[in-house]
Amino acid sequence: MTASRRGDHPPGCGLHSATVPVPGPVPARRTPPVRTCVGCRTRAEADDLLRVVVVDGVLTPDPRRRFPGRGAWLHPDPECLHRAERRSAFPRALRVPGKLDTAEVRAHLHRAREGTSGVRDTPGSVIEESKVDPS
Numbered sequence: 035m036t037a038s039r040r041g042d043h044p045p046g047c048g049l050h051s052a053t054v055p056v057p058g059p060v061p062a063r064r065t066p067p068v069r070t071c072v073g074c075r076t077r078a079e080a081d082d083l084l085r086v087v088v089v090d091g092v093l094t095p096d097p098r099r100r101f102p103g104r105g106a107w108l109h110p111d112p113e114c115l116h117r118a119e120r121r122s123a124f125p126r127a128l129r130v131p132g133k134l135d136t137a138e139v140r141a142h143l144h145r146a147r148e149g150t151s152g153v154r155d156t157p158g159s160v161i162e163e164s165k166v167d168p169s
């Protein structure tokens with residue numbers, strides 16, 4: 035009869051060897067959150083982007099990320115702001131109907147560009163410990 039060929043795969047063929055490389059625990063380097071710039075659609079670390087929120091219908095820069103709710107992320111770059119405006123990316127990202135005035139954000143970018151790192155926005159209500167929605 036035909037010989038069964040079942041027994042003839044060589045021992046230690048490698049497929050079932052125990053030395054499977056295990057991905058292992060992630061080293062204690064925390065990966066920074068990544069967001070997408072609404073202007074150029076490039077992904078970047080959240081630290082490199084400016085968070086923008088809507089407060090009372092006004093587009094407001096939120097560099098300290100303390101406003102709750104939905105935020106849009108933008109490179110602190112007038113070019114990206116310009117692109118976002120053209121594509122009405124802010125209303126879309128923030129789920130706000132209609133156009134949004136980007137004057138505040140533009141002014142913020144101007145200040146940032148001039149090197150005055152002092153962000154002097156002091157909104158009346160300081161929201162502490164609020165979970166920022168990672169939108």
Ligand SMILES: [Zn+2]
Binds near residue numbers: 072074108
């Ligand atoms: Zn950008």
